[in-house]
Amino acid sequence: MEMALLEKISDYCWQIPIQGKMRVPVIIYGSEKIIQAMDQKVAEQASNVASLPGIVKASFVMPDAHWGYGFPIGGVAAYDPEEEGVISAGGVGFDISCGVRTLLTGLQEKDIQPIKNKLADLLFKEIPAGVGSHGKIYLDKEQMNKMLVGGAKWAIENGYGLQKDLSRIEEEGCMPGADPHAVSNLAKERQAREMGTLGSGNHYAEVQVVGKIFDETIAKVFSLQQGDIVVSIHCGSRGLGHQIGTDYLKEMVVCAQKLKIDLPERELACAPITSELGKRYLGAMRAGINCAFANRQIITHLIRKVFLFFFPGIEMPLLYDVSHNTCKVEKHKVNGQLKELYVHRKGATRAYGPNQQEIPEDYRTVGQPVLIGGSMGTHSYILVGTTQSERLAFSSAVHGAGRAMSRSKALKEWKGKEIIRSLEEKGIIIRAVSERGVAEEAPLAYKDVSDVVEAAHKADLAKLVARLDPLICIKG
Amino acid sequence: MNFSLVYSAAFRWETFPHMADIGIRGFGNSPKEALEAVSFALISVITDPQKIEPQRALNICCEADSYDLILYDWLNSLIFKMATENMLFCRFDICLSLPSLQGVVWGETVDRHKHSPAVEIKGATFSELFFGQGKDGLWIAQCIVDV
Numbered sequence: 105m106e107m108a109l110l111e112k113i114s115d116y117c118w119q120i121p122i123q124g125k126m127r128v129p130v131i132i133y134g135s136e137k138i139i140q141a142m143d144q145k146v147a148e149q150a151s152n153v154a155s156l157p158g159i160v161k162a163s164f165v166m167p168d169a170h171w172g173y174g175f176p177i178g179g180v181a182a183y184d185p186e187e188e189g190v191i192s193a194g195g196v197g198f199d200i201s202c203g204v205r206t207l208l209t210g211l212q213e214k215d216i217q218p219i220k221n222k223l224a225d226l227l228f229k230e231i232p233a234g235v236g237s238h239g240k241i242y243l244d245k246e247q248m249n250k251m252l253v254g255g256a257k258w259a260i261e262n263g264y265g266l267q268k269d270l271s272r273i274e275e276e277g278c279m280p281g282a283d284p285h286a287v288s289n290l291a292k293e294r295q296a297r298e299m300g301t302l303g304s305g306n307h308y309a310e311v312q313v314v315g316k317i318f319d320e321t322i323a324k325v326f327s328l329q330q331g332d333i334v335v336s337i338h339c340g341s342r343g344l345g346h347q348i349g350t351d352y353l354k355e356m357v358v359c360a361q362k363l364k365i366d367l368p369e370r371e372l373a374c375a376p377i378t379s380e381l382g383k384r385y386l387g388a389m390r391a392g393i394n395c396a397f398a399n400r401q402i403i404t405h406l407i408r409k410v411f412l413f414f415f416p417g418i419e420m421p422l423l424y425d426v427s428h429n430t431c432k433v434e435k436h437k438v439n440g441q442l443k444e445l446y447v448h449r450k451g452a453t454r455a456y457g458p459n460q461q462e463i464p465e466d467y468r469t470v471g472q473p474v475l476i477g478g479s480m481g482t483h484s485y486i487l488v489g490t491t492q493s494e495r496l497a498f499s500s501a502v503h504g505a506g507r508a509m510s511r512s513k514a515l516k517e518w519k520g521k522e523i524i525r526s527l528e529e530k531g532i533i534i535r536a537v538s539e540r541g542v543a544e545e546a547p548l549a550y551k552d553v554s555d556v557v558e559a560a561h562k563a564d565l566a567k568l569v570a571r572l573d574p575l576i577c578i579k580g
Numbered sequence: 581m582n583f584s585l586v587y588s589a590a591f592r593w594e595t596f597p598h599m600a601d602i603g604i605r606g607f608g609n610s611p612k613e614a615l616e617a618v619s620f621a622l623i624s625v626i627t628d629p630q631k632i633e634p635q636r637a638l639n640i641c642c643e644a645d646s647y648d649l650i651l652y653d654w655l656n657s658l659i660f661k662m663a664t665e666n667m668l669f670c671r672f673d674i675c676l677s678l679p680s681l682q683g684v685v686w687g688e689t690v691d692r693h694k695h696s697p698a699v700e701i702k703g704a705t706f707s708e709l710f711f712g713q714g715k716d717g718l719w720i721a722q723c724i725v726d727v
Contacts, residue, residue: 173707235697236690346702370706510597
């Protein structure tokens with residue numbers, strides 16, 4: 105990104121002042137090194153986001169941002185319904201509520217070393233992953249609608265998990281306001297056989313060891329100790345979310361044209377929050393969030409079954425579950441006044457600081473766990489939300505490493521087999537459907553996640569708690 | 581000789597880089613040819629189209645008032661059919677007369693050993709969506725797909 109365009113506010117905060125059609129400035133978080141490496145298109149897209157009606161405060165860019173479509177990935181923007189604010193399908197993305205959840209195991213690395221390969225094989229066998237994989241669950245229309253309303257709660261009622269899991273999921277695993285009738289039959293058809301599937305691309309299930317603790321006090325609250333084994337799942341709302349994105353993006357393009365909303369590019373297609381289309385999309389998007397909750401809950405169940413096979417009697421409580429691609433109604437202070445806003449987080453995580461009612465009671469005094477997924481073979485991180493983040497970016501933080509290289513370039517640079525072998529030499533087992541897929545997801549095709557979380561930490565968006573190192577990675 | 585091999589070789593298509601996703605582009609002497617070509621580019625994101633055999637046919641119909649919207653719908657229909665029918669396609673017969681598109685696509689069920697599919701496509705986007713003639717009169721159909 106051209107630094108000449110930016111005004112420096114602090115070492116980790118930069119601004120693009122209001123210009124052209126922008127209604128608010130763009131605020132970019134990150135070190136100079138990270139922002140220099142960020143593609144120029146991020147500045148352009150974030151400025152476009154700043155031009156949409158009803159935007160409040162600023163168009164925010166997280167340190168892991170990269171060029172998306174319409175909104176940048178790693179973009180945060182809040183719109184006020186009282187100021188003709190909009191909701192944008194492109195501002196949520198196709199993979200609605202894609203997110204990360206982490207499970208505690210109570211095991212140590214030495215416990216799994218003797219069975220590491222067998223554990224990897226069984227996880228790969230039991231978790232449906234990759235193109236053309238279907239789960240063992242088929243949902244008819246009635247069950248589909250119930251799942252879309254109930255989310256993880258529905259999954260648990262149907263035997264996939266523990267009641268106590270719910271308190272450790274955003275929205276307690278069940279997003280209110282979901283409207284299954286706002287979800288097309290095509291979306292439901294696409295999802296019918298995809299419950300409990302991982303998907304492909306950057307989605308994974310990973311067995312990790314806690315490699316480093318940065319904050320002993322908070323780590324203790326999160327039940328994390330150095331050397332502990334945890335399991336993380338990164339996936340989303342699968343075909344249902346993708347189809348909701350497709351359906352509503354098209355409808356919003358037509359709507360924006362009719363309402364003469366000035367769109368710098370069509371991917372910013374949106375509808376007024378108070379419009380019939382806006383409300384319908386919200387109902388469908390919330391159903392998509394519930395689908396992601398249910399999906400991650402079923403995968404959790406499959407993982408627990410595998411671990412139970414090797415470790416009879418093991419309990420695997422949920423640490424937390426966070427979503428990345430959402431639009432949520434939240435109350436935030438704007439010019440000293442508390443307002444109800446529609447906060448779009450596309451490739452960004454909610455990161456509430458301490459004392460928020462929405463956080464599980466156990467964590468309320470310290471803040472919300474913020475789970476940052478790494479790329480295959482790299483570290484992942486656990487952070488905690490800060491009080492400052494409310495003022496800085498509507499309580500938002502980074503979501504992952506963010507891509508640094510296109511898939512085409514990654515394919516030219518690496519071979520899947522070589523990556524699998526080199527990771528194995530480092531003690532990381534990869535099980536994947538496609539070698540080409542592994543090459544496209546090569547660790548070096550992503551930004552350095554450690555740099556990204558350090559920037560988030562130093563910018564006060566969230567604070568470092570623990571580093572997770574991969575041992576087994578199941579890829580789609 | 582494998583039919584799909586001959587068929588895909590007759591079309592000019594390519595993929596182009598995008599930071600998070602991937603661009604697809606097809607060329608032709610007519611809108612129909614460009615659409616058929618970009619369909620191969622779409623499949624190539626997942627696997628080599630030459631690995632797919634035309635064992636089963638499906639009908640796909642779309643309707644839109646403009647070329648770019650019909651391209652958006654066509655690609656999304658292919659993505660939907662691949663997901664719900666668990667198939668990959670290698671032959672596309674298209675009859676295009678705006679606002680209507682009638683298509684017959686041939687392909688086979690995904691075989692993970694044979695096709696080694698790299699990545700799932702979530703949807704076609706409006707990013708760099710273009711369906712029209714270039715300066716040389718050649719038809720171009722392109723867009724970024726979310727993977």
